[in-house]
Amino acid sequence: MQKEFQKIMQLLHDETGTVGGVFAVFEDGKVTFIDKYGMADVEEGREVTLNCSFDIASCSKAWTVMLCAQAIDEGLIGWDQPIKDIIPEFTMMDKYAGEHLSIRDMASHRSGLPCHDFLRDKIGGSRENMMLKCATLPPNVGFRTTYQYNNHMFILLGYLLERIYGKTWEELIVEKIAKPLGVETIRLRGIPGNMDNLERALPYVGNGFVAHRCGYADSPISGPCGGIKINLPDLLKWVMAMARGGVCESGERLCSEEQYKQIIEPVIPSTEENGHGISGSCYAQAWHTGVYNNEPFVFHSGGLTGFNTQVGFFPGQNKGYAMIFNTGSTPASETMRRMALDYLTSGTVSEENCLECINDWKARRDRMLAGISNATGGAPVTAETDPKLAGVYEHPAYETFDIAEKDGQLWFFYGGFEAGLTRGKDTDLICGYSGVLDGLVPDHIELKYTDDGLLLHTMENDLWMPFKRIK
Numbered sequence: 001m002q003k004e005f006q007k008i009m010q011l012l013h014d015e016t017g018t019v020g021g022v023f024a025v026f027e028d029g030k031v032t033f034i035d036k037y038g039m040a041d042v043e044e045g046r047e048v049t050l051n052c053s054f055d056i057a058s059c060s061k062a063w064t065v066m067l068c069a070q071a072i073d074e075g076l077i078g079w080d081q082p083i084k085d086i087i088p089e090f091t092m093m094d095k096y097a098g099e100h101l102s103i104r105d106m107a108s109h110r111s112g113l114p115c116h117d118f119l120r121d122k123i124g125g126s127r128e129n130m131m132l133k134c135a136t137l138p139p140n141v142g143f144r145t146t147y148q149y150n151n152h153m154f155i156l157l158g159y160l161l162e163r164i165y166g167k168t169w170e171e172l173i174v175e176k177i178a179k180p181l182g183v184e185t186i187r188l189r190g191i192p193g194n195m196d197n198l199e200r201a202l203p204y205v206g207n208g209f210v211a212h213r214c215g216y217a218d219s220p221i222s223g224p225c226g227g228i229k230i231n232l233p234d235l236l237k238w239v240m241a242m243a244r245g246g247v248c249e250s251g252e253r254l255c256s257e258e259q260y261k262q263i264i265e266p267v268i269p270s271t272e273e274n275g276h277g278i279s280g281s282c283y284a285q286a287w288h289t290g291v292y293n294n295e296p297f298v299f300h301s302g303g304l305t306g307f308n309t310q311v312g313f314f315p316g317q318n319k320g321y322a323m324i325f326n327t328g329s330t331p332a333s334e335t336m337r338r339m340a341l342d343y344l345t346s347g348t349v350s351e352e353n354c355l356e357c358i359n360d361w362k363a364r365r366d367r368m369l370a371g372i373s374n375a376t377g378g379a380p381v382t383a384e385t386d387p388k389l390a391g392v393y394e395h396p397a398y399e400t401f402d403i404a405e406k407d408g409q410l411w412f413f414y415g416g417f418e419a420g421l422t423r424g425k426d427t428d429l430i431c432g433y434s435g436v437l438d439g440l441v442p443d444h445i446e447l448k449y450t451d452d453g454l455l456l457h458t459m460e461n462d463l464w465m466p467f468k469r470i471k
Contacts, residue, residue: 001025001033001339004349008335008358009037015358016365017211018332019204020048021325022232025340026240029318033343034232040201040326043213052201053185053231054324055216056309057302060228061154062263063238065107065286066246067161067172069259072103076164079104079262079285083156086163091135097143098134103160105144106153107285108267112139114148114461118445119398120219122415127159127169127221136396140463147268147283148461151225154286158224169224180252181241183234189227190220200229203306206329208365214328217305226304235311235322242298243313243320264289264298264315276338276357293345301333308333312340319344331361372444375431378423380409386430389421393453393467401456401467412445419445 012018020038092098158169204211246260266282273281299312313320321340335357401414419432434443455464
């Protein structure tokens with residue numbers, strides 16, 4: 001497989017800007033292939049090694065759910081018990097959802113809330129503060145009716161665990177999972193200096209063609225939804241334990257057999273994951289389930305600024321894969337997952353299948369970039385074209401954004417998001433694009449006037465959020 005791996009990674013680098021990564025498969029409980037590619041630090045000319053630590057992004061979610069399984073084993077809560085029993089002050093705009101929301105609802109993305117990730121560009125403070133925001137976050141579908149990926153619910157899960165145990169999520173991850181696994185390189189988001197003395201792959205973000213160095217996504221409150229940093233050998237200890245049914249290499253169980261079954265039991269269809277040979281996809285609890293070449297498997301991806309991850313395993317067969325790449329906006333993770341799945345189900349690698357993944361991604365990239373060009377390619381919005389636009393606007397959950405003049409143009413400012421405003425070529429919408437394209441999701445907003453403020457639309461969901469002008 002080494003020849004095919006290196007060839008496809010080189011192609012990913014040349015055509016999409018992928019910087020580097022690490023890749024492994026295991027069979028019968030043993031690593032049968034492991035390799036690396038590219039640069040950990042382009043500027044310093046340092047190559048990726050197997051000891052490099054990467055952010056694994058949303059593949060961290062399954063660690064949070066394992067802590068929930070342990071709490072259930074200890075009789076401290078149930079999968080379907082309302083979290084209001086533990087957090088009496090918790091509420092939601094959908095009052096029924098607020099009264100009945102459970103671990104299973106949060107861990108399977110069926111809360112009724114859309115993504116609301118844009119909120120994290122500004123809002124922080126504490127996990128408790130993010131929990132309180134649920135009272136004013138609008139849903140867009142009925143409770144328990146629809147799968148909608150939601151990082152906010154996993155921040156809430158982390159806070160729930162902190163209320164149950166009286167310890168931080170970070171402390172619990174190390175004490176109750178990393179130590180039993182024998183994981184030594186684990187580090188957690190937002191702890192100053194915690195990457196010192198570790199070999200690490202630096203993050204890069206791309207525009208779909210080339211990548212450049214970027215900063216870490218390092219908000220400490222977001223740890224439960226995507227805050228684990230680790231190297232590939234230690235990540236394999238986790239994935240291989242899950243492939244063994246939640247059992248560490250030492251024989252120690254991370255959770256009971258019953259709770260392990262609950263973790264990987266499908267809860268709600270997640271058909272967005274179907275394609276490239278995967279069918280029947282559902283979301284369990286922090287894991288997708290699906291079928292590839294007639295074999296059921298369990299999997300998850302992780303992507304955030306500068307990194308992409310894929311992990312997966314075949315229940316009862318003690319085989320699976322793990323891979324991490326230090327590039328945002330790359331098809332590497334889905335392409336190399338296809339390589340791993342082909343190898344683990346047929347014993348061969350299909351270069352054709354890998355090329356299909358790359359070409360599909362490039363087509364989506366080109367459509368996305370054309371859409372951005374259309375949305376932001378009109379005339380700049382200025383104080384002369386829109387004399388009433390500059391000001392401060394407020395929403396109870398999102399708090400405030402500002403529109404102010406900069407270099408003769410009106411700009412939108414919300415925490416870490418900044419964008420010059422234009423009118424779209426074929427629409428009267430006011431648009432702003434920060435210039436960042438990560439995972440084919442543009443950092444892009446749209447605005448509409450209302451009688452007392454503005455409606456804000458981000459690319460993560462279909463809601464138009466009402467903001468009232470306050471200055």
